[in-house]
Amino acid sequence: MDRSIIHLNVADFAVAVEGVIDRRLAGRPVVVAPLGAVRAAVYDMSEEAYRAGVRKGMALARAVRLCRDACLLPPHPERYAQAMRTLLQHALPYSPRIEAGDIDGHLFIDATGTGRLFGSPQDVAARLRREIRASLGLAPIWSVAPNKLTAKVATRLVKPEGECSVAAGEEQSFLAPLGLELIPGIEQDDLIRLREFNLRQAYEVAALRLEDLRVPFGSRAMLLYEAVRGIDASPVLAVGEKPPSITADYTFATDTNDTDALLAVLYRLIEQTGEELRRRRRAARRVAVALDYSDGARCIRRSAARPATANDITLFETARKALFLAWVRRVRVRHLQLVCDRLVFPPAQIALFGDDRQHPEKCDRLIGAVDAVRRRFGREAIAIGRTVCAASATLRPKDKTMLDAGCSILDKGRHNLAEPATGLRGQSRFGAADSSLNSQSRAIGAHSLSSIEHPVSSIAP
Numbered sequence: 001m002d003r004s005i006i007h008l009n010v011a012d013f014a015v016a017v018e019g020v021i022d023r024r025l026a027g028r029p030v031v032v033a034p035l036g037a038v039r040a041a042v043y044d045m046s047e048e049a050y051r052a053g054v055r056k057g058m059a060l061a062r063a064v065r066l067c068r069d070a071c072l073l074p075p076h077p078e079r080y081a082q083a084m085r086t087l088l089q090h091a092l093p094y095s096p097r098i099e100a101g102d103i104d105g106h107l108f109i110d111a112t113g114t115g116r117l118f119g120s121p122q123d124v125a126a127r128l129r130r131e132i133r134a135s136l137g138l139a140p141i142w143s144v145a146p147n148k149l150t151a152k153v154a155t156r157l158v159k160p161e162g163e164c165s166v167a168a169g170e171e172q173s174f175l176a177p178l179g180l181e182l183i184p185g186i187e188q189d190d191l192i193r194l195r196e197f198n199l200r201q202a203y204e205v206a207a208l209r210l211e212d213l214r215v216p217f218g219s220r221a222m223l224l225y226e227a228v229r230g231i232d233a234s235p236v237l238a239v240g241e242k243p244p245s246i247t248a249d250y251t252f253a254t255d256t257n258d259t260d261a262l263l264a265v266l267y268r269l270i271e272q273t274g275e276e277l278r279r280r281r282r283a284a285r286r287v288a289v290a291l292d293y294s295d296g297a298r299c300i301r302r303s304a305a306r307p308a309t310a311n312d313i314t315l316f317e318t319a320r321k322a323l324f325l326a327w328v329r330r331v332r333v334r335h336l337q338l339v340c341d342r343l344v345f346p347p348a349q350i351a352l353f354g355d356d357r358q359h360p361e362k363c364d365r366l367i368g369a370v371d372a373v374r375r376r377f378g379r380e381a382i383a384i385g386r387t388v389c390a391a392s393a394t395l396r397p398k399d400k401t402m403l404d405a406g407c408s409i410l411d412k413g414r415h416n417l418a419e420p421a422t423g424l425r426g427q428s429r430f431g432a433a434d435s436s437l438n439s440q441s442r443a444i445g446a447h448s449l450s451s452i453e454h455p456v457s458s459i460a461p
Helices: 013-021 047-051 060-066 077-094 121-136 148-158 171-175 188-196 202-206 210-227 259-280 312-326 354-377 435-450
Strands: 005-009 030-032 071-073 098-100 106-110 141-145 163-165 245-256 283-293 298-309 333-344 382-384 400-402 407-410
Touching: 005 121, 005 148, 013 030, 013 077, 030 047, 030 060, 077 098, 077 106, 077 121, 121 141, 121 163, 141 148, 148 163, 148 171, 171 202, 188 210, 245 259, 259 283, 259 312, 259 333, 259 354, 283 312, 298 312, 312 354, 354 382
Parallel strands: 030 071, 141 163
Antiparallel strands: 005 106, 005 141, 098 106, 245 333, 283 298, 283 333, 382 407, 400 407
């Protein structure tokens, strides 16, 4: 049976909600942004402000220069959340599978197989629009298509007002004349690369074979191949169901562009997410890093983990790739966010050859030993050396001791694994040092960690 996906979209949702409260805003350029903040960025804007060049995430000072007659309003998230709940209440009688955005006015409704109860999906969408307009004063645009990707493109075409329907089998012909920037999933870097090949419309990319796309785009070739053909098998999630993911973030006290500080914070976030993954008995197949710069710009990059893993060391290498893909500007970083998603059960397949198996097993045993120490003596009892070697003084606590093994142990009395050795560092990573101290630290560290029972149940293979 062909799927029928309804996409409801209240254009410029925050501005639309504010317009219901204050009717004087109708027809005026409106910008919603936190007023008075030093680094305020645009939260939402009206169609009139958009035509003047204002964009979401843009610095407020620049937006005001572009649209001098804009009406500035502070955001009210509680109002937008209440409006989203009301939208859901109207849609719930028609389907149990409704996927809502955060507080952005988007709803995907799976109306597959409901025709005998409620009529055609087009009738359901039109009925919902009338109900929402009568109760909330909002006028959502809607589209009906066989999948979420095509439905979302259709609503983009009829924004800010209208409706659109795409029949099953017409997805590729519907997308063919459109610009690539209208297709979800195609990122800015992809667009730049495609333009280097003079490819700007969907039909131009659709004429290429998958093998042709793999040469310049590698692992992203399949995504591009399916996107320009309107292929999207992703299901509509049930109400309240969100794609499983684990998020951790950090805001720097002082904006920084120091590599050591960023890598130290990144590893700390990896430790948090890795511990939660192991607690849930899950592994991540993808890691995303989001950087918020001092000027309000935001950059997100993702890197795939193959195979899926919950090991801190492997996750860090994957996250490090994503960090350096996102960190391409000579502007200080204010905020760093890490997201582990596409969660699966840990892979059961083991490597066939000993050399391929040895390193992951060592990493799992090491992380298992660190987990055991923290469960017994507290989270601050042991720290990876990378997190205490940052250039920033705030990231290097004074009461910790450097070991050649790359760990730092707090002075816990009889549990301390090494005597304080301020200023001495292991020869293998940090240069020349007292070899006797190195050998002693390695011996003590190896004996202490080997005496800890390995918690097999908490480590993903």
